[in-house]
Amino acid sequence: MVPPAMDLTFTERDEAFRKEVREFVASAMPPEMKQKAADYGHFSMPEIMEWHKILAKKGWVAPHWPEAAGGPGFDATQRFIFSEEMELAGAPPLSPFGLVMVGPLIIRFGTDEQKQRFLPKILSGEEVWCQGYSEPGAGSDLASLRTSAEDAGDHFVVNGQKTWTTYAQYADWIFCLVRTSNEGKKQAGISFLLIPIDAPGVEVKPMQTLGHTPAFCDTFFDNVKVPKENLLGPLNGGWTLAKALLGHERTLVAAVGQCRRTIRLAKHIAAETQGADGKPLLDDPRWRDRIARLELRLRAHQMTNYRSLAEQQKGKHPGPETSILKLVGSELVQAADELCMELMGLNSLSWFNDEGVVPAFEQWVPSTFCYDRATTIYAGSNEIQKNIIAKMILGLPSK
Amino acid sequence: MDFDLSEEQQMLAKTVRDWARKESTVERFRKVRDADGLGFDPKVWAQMGELGWLAMPFPESVGGFGGSFVDAGLALEELGKMLVPEPYLASVALAGRALLRAGDAAQHERFLTPMLEGQTTLALAYAERDARFDPAHVRTEAKAAGDGWTLSGEKIFVLNGHAADHLLVSAVLDGELALFVVEGGAEGLTRETLRFIDGHRGARLRFENTPAAARLTAMDTAEVLQRAMHDGAAAAAAEGLGVLQAMLGITTEYLKTREQFGVKIGSFQALQHRAVEMFVEVELMRSMAIEAMVRADEDGPERAAAIAAAKMQLGVGGAFVSRQAIQLHGGIGVTDEADIGLFFKRHHALMTLFGDVEHHVGAYADTLAAE
Numbered sequence: 032m033v034p035p036a037m038d039l040t041f042t043e044r045d046e047a048f049r050k051e052v053r054e055f056v057a058s059a060m061p062p063e064m065k066q067k068a069a070d071y072g073h074f075s076m077p078e079i080m081e082w083h084k085i086l087a088k089k090g091w092v093a094p095h096w097p098e099a100a101g102g103p104g105f106d107a108t109q110r111f112i113f114s115e116e117m118e119l120a121g122a123p124p125l126s127p128f129g130l131v132m133v134g135p136l137i138i139r140f141g142t143d144e145q146k147q148r149f150l151p152k153i154l155s156g157e158e159v160w161c162q163g164y165s166e167p168g169a170g171s172d173l174a175s176l177r178t179s180a181e182d183a184g185d186h187f188v189v190n191g192q193k194t195w196t197t198y199a200q201y202a203d204w205i206f207c208l209v210r211t212s213n214e215g216k217k218q219a220g221i222s223f224l225l226i227p228i229d230a231p232g233v234e235v236k237p238m239q240t241l242g243h244t245p246a247f248c249d250t251f252f253d254n255v256k257v258p259k260e261n262l263l264g265p266l267n268g269g270w271t272l273a274k275a276l277l278g279h280e281r282t283l284v285a286a287v288g289q290c291r292r293t294i295r296l297a298k299h300i301a302a303e304t305q306g307a308d309g310k311p312l313l314d315d316p317r318w319r320d321r322i323a324r325l326e327l328r329l330r331a332h333q334m335t336n337y338r339s340l341a342e343q344q345k346g347k348h349p350g351p352e353t354s355i356l357k358l359v360g361s362e363l364v365q366a367a368d369e370l371c372m373e374l375m376g377l378n379s380l381s382w383f384n385d386e387g388v389v390p391a392f393e394q395w396v397p398s399t400f401c402y403d404r405a406t407t408i409y410a411g412s413n414e415i416q417k418n419i420i421a422k423m424i425l426g427l428p429s430k
Numbered sequence: 431m432d433f434d435l436s437e438e439q440q441m442l443a444k445t446v447r448d449w450a451r452k453e454s455t456v457e458r459f460r461k462v463r464d465a466d467g468l469g470f471d472p473k474v475w476a477q478m479g480e481l482g483w484l485a486m487p488f489p490e491s492v493g494g495f496g497g498s499f500v501d502a503g504l505a506l507e508e509l510g511k512m513l514v515p516e517p518y519l520a521s522v523a524l525a526g527r528a529l530l531r532a533g534d535a536a537q538h539e540r541f542l543t544p545m546l547e548g549q550t551t552l553a554l555a556y557a558e559r560d561a562r563f564d565p566a567h568v569r570t571e572a573k574a575a576g577d578g579w580t581l582s583g584e585k586i587f588v589l590n591g592h593a594a595d596h597l598l599v600s601a602v603l604d605g606e607l608a609l610f611v612v613e614g615g616a617e618g619l620t621r622e623t624l625r626f627i628d629g630h631r632g633a634r635l636r637f638e639n640t641p642a643a644a645r646l647t648a649m650d651t652a653e654v655l656q657r658a659m660h661d662g663a664a665a666a667a668a669e670g671l672g673v674l675q676a677m678l679g680i681t682t683e684y685l686k687t688r689e690q691f692g693v694k695i696g697s698f699q700a701l702q703h704r705a706v707e708m709f710v711e712v713e714l715m716r717s718m719a720i721e722a723m724v725r726a727d728e729d730g731p732e733r734a735a736a737i738a739a740a741k742m743q744l745g746v747g748g749a750f751v752s753r754q755a756i757q758l759h760g761g762i763g764v765t766d767e768a769d770i771g772l773f774f775k776r777h778h779a780l781m782t783l784f785g786d787v788e789h790h791v792g793a794y795a796d797t798l799a800a801e
Contacts, residue, residue: 372782373787405764
């Protein structure tokens with residue numbers, strides 16, 4: 032019997048879907064949003080929520096959710112095409128905290144009351160969520176977290192500090208990993224709590240990122256009363272939820288669309304920037320080679336991502352090999368940012384100056400270059416990803 | 431060969447280091463950066479003048495102390511470690527030395543000596559749109575007007591251009607490159623203050639029939655500008671050495687104190703090796719900063735080769751140090767609150783100014799031949 036030939040193409044149905052998404056984005060994005068996308072700008076939270084509501088109306092805001100919970104019923108390939116088209120169009124990246132993180136956890140672990148209470152408002156964008164995971168002393172070693180929730184009868188009393196609570200200043204709710212027991216392994220005493228951000232005793236302190244964007248916050252909890260019905264999943268069973276969530280997060284970080292878009296920007300800059308010989312840098316073999324190397328690397332990354340996708344299409348859950356995608360994707364994003372900065376030459380020194388100092392499509396590059404240092408740090412630092420591969424795939428001994 | 435510093439040089443480096451630790455920590459830079467104003471403090475500049483640091487690398491004939499450019503490099507290295515915002519690189523290493531070469535005795539007395547005393551600052555306005563890193567690509571025009579000249583055109587990303595009392599401006603006069611001095615307050619000069627990625631300020635300058643205060647003719651202008659680019663690159667390497675040393679120091683300190691998984695993260699071999707690789711690049715940077723500063727006053731091809739190697743080290747090895755320093759800090763490294771990011775940004779400016787890696791590698795590659 033002849034084994035089935037490998038098929039590296041998308042089906043006609045997939046291509047038709049891609050066209051449908053592309054046409055929708057082209058018609059649904061407001062003009063000023065399109066202009067900002069064309070300028071490779073950074074979207075503010077209000078702009079992100081505006082786009083969220085547009086997608087919610089179309090029924091496409093939660094591609095990862097099952098249809099019964101309000102998802103659009105995309106399969107794995109369609110989800111990939113959808114996110115790639117969104118990134119390529121430069122559409123505002125939706126806040127993942129409700130849609131990608133807590134939403135699927137509520138679907139999987141929540142009570143019926145919790146599902147009815149929270150899911151519709153996540154979909155509609157009426158309620159905005161943020162994440163309370165990391166603490167100043169608990170980053171890569173998340174299980175060492177110390178924010179505590181003490182049992183006080185019908186409610187918990189929460190005390191502690193969460194950091195990297197991205198966009199907490201816009202949030203209505205924060206989902207938190209909290210310590211509910213100090214017995215046994217440190218992973219065993221953690222619970223998952225849903226806390227309204229306007230509860231008395233919650234204080235949000237925004238801080239600037241290196242890219243001068245107001246994304247990060249510290250969030251403080253001082254004797255915050257949280258009703259018991261806001262516990263998601265079992266008491267002291269929060270680590271299971273945390274691990275499930277990190278799996279969701281990792282499938283996001285291949286960033287194929289972001290890489291492609293940034294390399295496209297590099298080519299645009301190279302075409303618009305004159306070298307000392309008066310010709311565009313894109314005509315210079317030295318710069319052409321630099322861009323070509325990145326594009327070829329991107330191709331290998333993209334094909335690896337497709338392999339993972341094909342597995343998911345067959346119903347397999349993404350395993351530790353998604354760490355490859357995180358490693359390669361995050362480093363490619365940074366390399367593409369660096370190349371854009373180099374192509375810009377002295378223009379790369381400009382920091383939020385008035386229009387006309389540098390072309391509009393270069394205005395945000397320095398900020399993005401700085402902020403994107405985070406890509407190799409967030410969603411499990413690249414060092415942690417390497418540990419996962421060493422242990423789970425290569426089977427190397429631990430100390 | 432002798433790489434040792436003289437006793438005077440060691441003393442100088444220590445003096446600047448001690449001063450910066452006491453008077454101009456990173457905290458001061460942060461305050462100055464976030465405040466309205468020039469982005470530096472003229473009183474501190476005057477103090478630097480009184481201490482003799484501005485006069486140090488200039489001959490006694492212009493009011494200097496007869497030291498060498500290496501002395502300026504030592505000062506820059508120490509200033510770089512604390513991100514001291516005063517325009518030492520722009521005013522002393524770049525514009526001051528260009529003025530020394532291009533000016534006559536009367537012009538030195540009028541424009542250079544006051545700067546050495548800390549009374550004024552200077553800027554070299556050479557960069558134009560579409561010039562890439564070629565200082566000979568000049569569209570600004572000069573024409574004779576009465577006894578003098580007027581200038582018309584635009585300069586961009588002028589270091590200290592927003593504040594300088596006197597601007598050295600390149601322009602084309604009758605089809606030839608020429609260099610002029612323009613007063614900061616000259617008629618027909620518009621100075622638009624620009625913000626730079628590293629928190630420094632500079633300017634876009636527009637000249638509309640702006641009168642020049644003087645023309646500088648003691649050396650061919652193309653040669654003056656070429657040497658100024660080399661001076662700037664050497665100075666960027668010296669300051670960059672300070673920046674990278676600071677980043678290595680801050681990062682190893684973090685590895686020694688930050689705990690995760692119940693241990694200091696510096697006990698992980700993967701991170702130890704990363705720190706070692708950073709250290710190695712800092713040492714290569716030190717070697718090239720020294721050679722670039724020493725050879726900046728030489729003639730011949732060795733100067734350009736040393737400058738190219740120094741800028742490549744700053745842009746490749748230095749970028750590794752700078753980026754890994756952020757990485758090893760984790761999330762806190764990507765906030766504006768942590769100092770490490772401020773050094774990261776200064777490094778980017780220094781690696782880009784006066785020719786990036788591609789520029790210097792290209793220039794050197796053009797000289798390659800089989801041996």
